[in-house]
Amino acid sequence: MIYTIGHSNMTQESFVEIMKSFKINIVVDVRSSPYSKFVPHFNRENIKKSLIENGTRYIFLGDYIGGKPRDKKYYENGKVNYMRVAQSDRYSEGINRIIELNNENNIVLMCSEEDPYNCHRHNLITQTLVKNGLEIIHIRKNSSDKIIKADKKDIQTTLF
Incomplete structure (x- = not known):
């Protein structure tokens, strides 16, 4: 199982607690x-430092x-073509x-967009991972009361 999360505008403390x-x-x-200019505590160096201080590895x-x-070869009419990617x-x-890391770890894929359905972590990465037999759980803001399991019914056949 692999988790995903979008940090959105949450505090660094809330993120670490999740x-x-x-x-x-x-x-x-x-x-x-x-x-991010809006939530600079999620800038690469800042979040990495905070995670390490709390016993969590960070990988970019x-x-x-x-x-x-x-x-630019991955774009069509100004939009990313996920099939090409x-x-x-x-x-x-x-x-x-990711698959290798997941073998012996409990990992989360982090992006900035809170809603996974408006993010490449669902519309691209999850599609690939589910096709490879992995279970994906999207963590939404407010953590445990907002989790979504992505499975084969969520695969978007139009993408691939």
């Missing part, structure tokens, strides 16, 4: 650009599986790294 409540030991940052994979790749070797490397 990680503890789900017994997460690795946060995998899947943001293409791990910085946004350059492999981020939702806004730098290369999913077919890339770099994306496959990132997915393989």
